[in-house]
Amino acid sequence: MxxxxxxxxxxxxxxxxxxxxxxxxLTELADTEGDSALxxxxxxxxxxxxxxxxxxxxxxxxxxxxxxxxxxxxAHAIVIEKRYxxxxxxxxxxxxxxxxxxxxxxxxxxxxxxGDLEGGSEAMANYFAEKWARIESFxxxxxxxxxxxxxxxxxxxxxxxxxxxTPQVPLDEVADQDWMELAWRMRHECPDLFTETLLVLRAQAxxxxxxxxxxxxxxxxxxxxxxxxxxxxxxxxPAARDDEEESAI
Numbered sequence: 001m002x003x004x005x006x007x008x009x010x011x012x013x014x015x016x017x018x019x020x021x022x023x024x025x026l027t028e029l030a031d032t033e034g035d036s037a038l039x040x041x042x043x044x045x046x047x048x049x050x051x052x053x054x055x056x057x058x059x060x061x062x063x064x065x066x067x068x069x070x071x072x073x074x075a076h077a078i079v080i081e082k083r084y085x086x087x088x089x090x091x092x093x094x095x096x097x098x099x100x101x102x103x104x105x106x107x108x109x110x111x112x113x114x115g116d117l118e119g120g121s122e123a124m125a126n127y128f129a130e131k132w133a134r135i136e137s138f139x140x141x142x143x144x145x146x147x148x149x150x151x152x153x154x155x156x157x158x159x160x161x162x163x164x165x166t167p168q169v170p171l172d173e174v175a176d177q178d179w180m181e182l183a184w185r186m187r188h189e190c191p192d193l194f195t196e197t198l199l200v201l202r203a204q205a206x207x208x209x210x211x212x213x214x215x216x217x218x219x220x221x222x223x224x225x226x227x228x229x230x231x232x233x234x235x236x237x238p239a240a241r242d243d244e245e246e247s248a249i
Contacts, residue, residue, distance in 0.1 A: 003037070006025060006026075006041055013025065014049050014052045014053070022052070023065060026041065026064065026065055029041060030064045038068055039070075042068065042070075047073065048080060050073055050077045051080060054099065055092070055094075055095050056091075066095065066102065074099055074110055075113035075116070075117050075120060076117065078092065079120055079123050080119075081126070082119075082122065089126050089130075092127055096127055097177060107182070108189045111182075111186060111189070111190045111193055112190060114193065115190055115193035120196075121196035121199070125197050125200035127182070128197065131183075132201045132202075133146050135183055135197075136153060136201075140152070142165065142167065144174075153202070156195065159194075159195045159198065160191070160192075163192075167184070171184055171185075
């Protein structure tokens with residue numbers, strides 16, 4: 001198969017909102033020429049095109065793209081996921097769990113790649129948005145129990161100083177391949193990313209309390225976002241445009 005032609009076809013399908021068609025074309029390449037051929041193509045696709053396929057997470061089946069995407073490709077994709085106007089972050093959580101905890105994955109490699117990119121901590125803060133209180137408790141006490149929380153928060157210096165503390169909860173107790181395990185791994189294996197993520201969560205909470213939401217973002221940011229109320233599986237994901245390209249995010 002002509003890889004350049006496949007790349008062009010994939011971009012066109014994504015731009016038209018046919019994410020399933022794009023994924024099928026990539027899957028066919030893997031089936032006919034092997035995983036290595038697909039990895040070559042993925043390496044030449046824009047992060048926003050890889051993201052468009054990844055975020056159509058479906059727990060009932062495995063996606064060949066999600067199975068083969070590298071930590072670097074994953075990281076570059078999720079830092080721009082905020083351009084989709086998905087305020088529930090459902091797609092973000094689904095694809096993060098599906099990829100970081102896939103069978104052959106090293107979660108730390110994926111988290112390290114995210115932490116190395118500008119915007120990585122913001123992406124992870126969006127992932128944990130609904131769990132902020134429990135993440136604060138975990139940072140302060142080493143457990144996810146908020147029963148004894150008194151509202152006191154560790155400073156950034158204290159957070160960094162406690163990064164290498166002995167875990168209060170063993171990994172096997174929270175190995176749920178979901179947010180608890182991800183938080184545990186971040187705190188104890190990628191502490192810088194954990195600290196930065198928590199600081200972003202605090203900033204988001206302050207902004208919420210002040211009534212500053214996504215509508216207050218810059219015009220440039222708003223111009224790259226897309227309404228995703230109709231992007232559940234079975235409906236096409238509309239292509240989000242940017243100033244330079246016509247493919248989806």
